[in-house]
Amino acid sequence: MRGVGLALLATIAFSSNWGMVRHLSAELHPFQIAFFAAFFGLLAMLPWVLRYGLRPLRTEKFGLYVFRGVLSVVGTLAVFYALSVTPIATVTALNFTMPIFTTLLAVVLLKERVGTAQWAAILFGFAGVFVILRPGVVAVDFGALLVIAASLLFAAIILVIKVLTRTDSVITITYFSVSMRVPLALVPALFVWQWPDGRQLLWLVAMGIVGTLSAFAFTQALKELETNVVSPLFFLQLIWAAAIGYVFFAEVPGIFTWAGGAMIISSVTYIAYRESRARKATEA
Numbered sequence: 019m020r021g022v023g024l025a026l027l028a029t030i031a032f033s034s035n036w037g038m039v040r041h042l043s044a045e046l047h048p049f050q051i052a053f054f055a056a057f058f059g060l061l062a063m064l065p066w067v068l069r070y071g072l073r074p075l076r077t078e079k080f081g082l083y084v085f086r087g088v089l090s091v092v093g094t095l096a097v098f099y100a101l102s103v104t105p106i107a108t109v110t111a112l113n114f115t116m117p118i119f120t121t122l123l124a125v126v127l128l129k130e131r132v133g134t135a136q137w138a139a140i141l142f143g144f145a146g147v148f149v150i151l152r153p154g155v156v157a158v159d160f161g162a163l164l165v166i167a168a169s170l171l172f173a174a175i176i177l178v179i180k181v182l183t184r185t186d187s188v189i190t191i192t193y194f195s196v197s198m199r200v201p202l203a204l205v206p207a208l209f210v211w212q213w214p215d216g217r218q219l220l221w222l223v224a225m226g227i228v229g230t231l232s233a234f235a236f237t238q239a240l241k242e243l244e245t246n247v248v249s250p251l252f253f254l255q256l257i258w259a260a261a262i263g264y265v266f267f268a269e270v271p272g273i274f275t276w277a278g279g280a281m282i283i284s285s286v287t288y289i290a291y292r293e294s295r296a297r298k299a300t301e302a
Contacts, residue, residue, distance in 0.1 A: 058226025146281025
């Protein structure tokens, strides 16, 4: 029950964080918002720094961490910009494609095997994307394309993390993940820089705190529950996002967003279920 509660907390925190990004993007450029999210995320790491010092920064894979940092910043910039021009419910629904891309990249890059049923689930998930976008029927939203591209980048990050965990600790990976985003996100932010006022700064601090909370709750939920249990719970994120969009931004998600989102999350849940069964069979 604690794992379920943490998963629910993570869905609310993720949606709230994206709602704050959407709100601030009317006053600040998304690139600058991404920088402050990284900066306040780094401040949230201070308790770990005080406890472990700089020892976790020792690694033989610095180049791989730089590559991961670039992917993370580009993906974050894409999502934050998409949130400024695309309904938050649509962004949330399309963001669910990340596990599908992760499976595809694992097949291509890590030579992992995928069964016929999983291939069918992948195709079903991509069919959900087409239901949301409806290319040829309506003009494809640029922000929606950015979200799909970002999901592909985040999927690549997951594979990089798999490689890094073979030699480096979780603390080392987290240190580099957070610390590298700040200087990399600062570069594009400088081109659109404006100093936030006191009210905006409070929103940015809140966004950093909520972002850290969501990451912690999600990680802990995955630790305590099977992935195939967590995945369907994250469909609630679409409900929270739709509610935030409706109440604060007068956005009403259409039936195609709901239908496509349900198809994508069903695909992701089935893929996670099959992977869980395969892992248990290997351990047995």
